Amino acid sequence: MAERSEGAAGTRWFDRIVEGDAREVLDRLPAESVQLAITSPPYNVRIPYRGYTDDLPPEEYLRWLKDVWKSLHRVLVPGGRFVLNVAPTSIKNFRPIHHDLSRDLRDLGYIMRTEIIWYKQTMGRRTAWGSWRSPSNPHIVPSWEYVLVFSKGQWRLPGDPQAVDISAREFEQFSDGFWQIPPERHRRGHPAPFPEELIERLVKFYSYRGNVVLDMFGGTGTVAAVARRLGRHYLHIDASHEYCLLAAARVRRARPPKGVRVPAPPTGSMFALPEGVAEAA
Numbered sequence: 001m002a003e004r005s006e007g008a009a010g011t012r013w014f015d016r017i018v019e020g021d022a023r024e025v026l027d028r029l030p031a032e033s034v035q036l037a038i039t040s041p042p043y044n045v046r047i048p049y050r051g052y053t054d055d056l057p058p059e060e061y062l063r064w065l066k067d068v069w070k071s072l073h074r075v076l077v078p079g080g081r082f083v084l085n086v087a088p089t090s091i092k093n094f095r096p097i098h099h100d101l102s103r104d105l106r107d108l109g110y111i112m113r114t115e116i117i118w119y120k121q122t123m124g125r126r127t128a129w130g131s132w133r134s135p136s137n138p139h140i141v142p143s144w145e146y147v148l149v150f151s152k153g154q155w156r157l158p159g160d161p162q163a164v165d166i167s168a169r170e171f172e173q174f175s176d177g178f179w180q181i182p183p184e185r186h187r188r189g190h191p192a193p194f195p196e197e198l199i200e201r202l203v204k205f206y207s208y209r210g211n212v213v214l215d216m217f218g219g220t221g222t223v224a225a226v227a228r229r230l231g232r233h234y235l236h237i238d239a240s241h242e243y244c245l246l247a248a249a250r251v252r253r254a255r256p257p258k259g260v261r262v263p264a265p266p267t268g269s270m271f272a273l274p275e276g277v278a279e280a281a
């Protein structure tokens, strides 16, 4: 497990890019320290990530992720949010993994707050019609993804009203759960990065400035970069060395808002990184 930092991080456990296994790193973080986690795990649909084979037997895949969600639960503050982005699986081998995942999360005690439909507006590129103009076997093409939202223990997230940065217009727009956002065009050598707009909305809607925002399958660092740009602290975890390097460079370019004081996280702000998490070169 290695750590890529964008500066002298000392013993801080937040504002860091950590190369490692999601669960192993989560298990070494301080309890009740993260206000918002946003992630998109591998979907088990054979996407060619660097260093990870996205093709587990279905039950093993769900067991693996359930263990990750269990580790996350300890790390979230009471009222902390977990936003899980998951796409419908392929047309022919359709498996409703969004149902399986939300069942597992509720079994672990998470409150399911809502689900947002992210409509990707990609129908212009469709080819898989199934039986064209016939009811014999027509296909529905998934032009959307799910954004499932959970809370730990309670619905409310305590925070400083002075640290709210969402405008009335944004609040009105984002609270309509049908979000039309095109997929990310600039892929940075990664098969499935988030569009920044999706993360901006989630960060503003579900967290206060100064909160810690975590992505334990962080890829190219979209969550970390957006969190920093919006005056939040971040923690990025990914198993791939290459993606962590990409994320570190991207986060370095993301500037916190000018003239705004970003409060330090309310709990455990100085926590020695556990042995085995080495400082980046």
Ligand SMILES: C[S@@+](CC[C@H](N)C(=O)[O-])C[C@H]1O[C@@H](n2cnc3c(N)ncnc32)[C@H](O)[C@@H]1O
Pocket: 020, 021, 022, 023, 039, 040, 041, 042, 043, 049, 050, 052, 190, 192, 193, 194, 195, 216, 217, 218, 219, 220, 221, 222, 223, 237, 238, 239, 240, 243
């Ligand atoms: C869907 S991608 C995330 C993309 C990210 N949302 C972005 O905007 O770039 C899933 C990521 O999980 C990472 N991954 C796979 N297994 C992992 C593990 N055990 N622990 C941490 N990361 C892992 C992969 O390297 C991949 O970058």
